[in-house]
Amino acid sequence: MNIEGITIRCFEQNDRLLVEAFFQQMGGESRAFFDRADGNSGNALGFFDGKDTHVIRWMALYEGRMVGYVFLWDLDKMIPWLGIGVAEDLKGKHLGRQLMQTASDYVKTQGMGGILLTTHVANLRGQGLYERCGYERMGMHSSGETLYLLRFKG
Numbered sequence: 001m002n003i004e005g006i007t008i009r010c011f012e013q014n015d016r017l018l019v020e021a022f023f024q025q026m027g028g029e030s031r032a033f034f035d036r037a038d039g040n041s042g043n044a045l046g047f048f049d050g051k052d053t054h055v056i057r058w059m060a061l062y063e064g065r066m067v068g069y070v071f072l073w074d075l076d077k078m079i080p081w082l083g084i085g086v087a088e089d090l091k092g093k094h095l096g097r098q099l100m101q102t103a104s105d106y107v108k109t110q111g112m113g114g115i116l117l118t119t120h121v122a123n124l125r126g127q128g129l130y131e132r133c134g135y136e137r138m139g140m141h142s143s144g145e146t147l148y149l150l151r152f153k154g
């Protein structure tokens with residue numbers, strides 16, 4: 001099921017309140033798997049302080065709310081890293097797939113080679129999404145998370 005009326009666009013300078021509200025609505029799963037120790041919220045808010053280097057961030061908007069987030073970093077490398085989160089009330093409706101597509105379309109148009117990500121071994125929903133999107137499970141990353149790689153054809 002795709003949600004009608006979703007817009008996906010890059011972060012803009014006056015989006016701070018939308019981003020803060022997105023992180024505040026997160027429940028236990030998202031906080032545990034995506035925003036442990038406020039790491040991802042801190043980094044996202046860094047955008048507004050001009051701290052981003054080699055990063056691109058998109059939000060999904062629905063009825064005036066930020067309901068999804070995907071970002072890439074290390075864009076000075078041929079294979080950047082990806083992070084993603086979806087609002088509690090819209091999980092399981094294929095917004096995650098739309099956001100993954102936005103990021104991979106961007107990476108392809110930049111002529112890069114693929115995308116890397118890691119996820120917690122217990123994050124079965126995340127793993128389901130990545131495998132659905134064609135990512136290969138590569139084994140354990142040195143962080144203790146599971147490493148996934150998407151490779152583009154040359």
Ligand SMILES: CC(C)(COP(=O)(O)OP(=O)(O)OC[C@H]1O[C@@H](n2cnc3c(N)ncnc32)[C@H](O)[C@@H]1OP(=O)(O)O)[C@@H](O)C(=O)NCCC(=O)NCCS
Nearest residue numbers: 033034085086091092093094095096097119125126128129
């Ligand atoms: C992981 C997350 C981004 C997925 O987004 P989503 O919009 O809920 O996922 P989608 O509806 O697009 O699902 C895509 C695919 O994931 C898989 N999937 C979805 N929910 C699943 C579940 N509960 N268990 C296993 N696989 C699941 C399915 O294969 C699905 O595709 P299909 O329905 O066509 O078979 C979202 O649930 C989330 O924000 N989770 C908390 C934060 C997080 O874990 N971020 C990633 C950290 S690495």
